[in-house]
Amino acid sequence: xxxxxxxxxxxxxxxxxxxxxxxxxxxxxxxxxxxxxxxxxxxxxxxxxxxxxxxxxxxxxxxxxxxxxxxxxxxxxxxxxxxxxxxxxxxxxxxxxxxxxxxxxxxxxxxxxxxxxxxxxxxxxxxxxxxxxxxxxxxxxxxxxxxxxxxxxxxxxxxxxxxxxxxxxxxxxxxxxxxxxxxxxxxxxxxxxxxxxxxxxxxx
Numbered sequence: 779x780x781x782x783x784x785x786x787x788x789x790x791x792x793x794x795x796x797x798x799x800x801x802x803x804x805x806x807x808x809x810x811x812x813x814x815x816x817x818x819x820x821x822x823x824x825x826x827x828x829x830x831x832x833x834x835x836x837x838x839x840x841x842x843x844x845x846x847x848x849x850x851x852x853x854x855x856x857x858x859x860x861x862x863x864x865x866x867x868x869x870x871x872x873x874x875x876x877x878x879x880x881x882x883x884x885x886x887x888x889x890x891x892x893x894x895x896x897x898x899x900x901x902x903x904x905x906x907x908x909x910x911x912x913x914x915x916x917x918x919x920x921x922x923x924x925x926x927x928x929x930x931x932x933x934x935x936x937x938x939x940x941x942x943x944x945x946x947x948x949x950x951x952x953x954x955x956x957x958x959x960x961x962x963x964x965x966x967x968x969x970x971x972x973x974x975x976x977x978x979x980x981x982x
Contacts, residue, residue, distance in 0.1 A: 897924040
């Protein structure tokens with residue numbers, strides 16, 4: 779009788795210990811599953827913002843490339859327009875410079891004609907070429923060139939006067955034209971003065 783009670787008490791103690799171990803294992807497993815579920819929730823919660831950030835970065839990069847391409851195209855257009863403006867300004871400058879040179883050359887030619895007349899007057903006063911050169915402070919070569927220019931201009935004027943006298947006062951130009959009746963000696967004979975346009979002029 780006593781032995782049966784002792785055996786029953788031993789089985790009861792073993793059952794209680796086993797149940798305690800099983801309960802502890804169940805709690806650990808439950809806690810582990812809860813931790814896993816919490817981790818899954820945290821992962822899911824982190825995936826959303828990450829995906830949103832990645833999408834936003836891609837959009838920003840595309841927008842950046844598009845804006846840079848647009849700015850580059852705008853720069854190319856600006857540079858092309860500046861090149862065209864520069865070419866136009868350069869052409870305008872060349873035209874203006876050419877006009878300045880032409881005007882200066884014409885004025886210089888007129889003044890050299892005056893110089894040629896002065897040289898001719900001096901030479902006509904029985905002053906030699908060397909003396910004239912020393913008097914005017916120019917080379918003898920320049921005196922010779924100016925003398926030739928003055929002679930050519932005078933010869934041209936005489937030919938023009940003779941042609942006008944032979945043909946009559948109305949034959950210089952067609953009737954009704956703007957130059958009708960205009961004396962030939964008033965016409966432009968600057969082309970005849972070109973032989974002395976290259977005469978060396980003393981510096982001021």
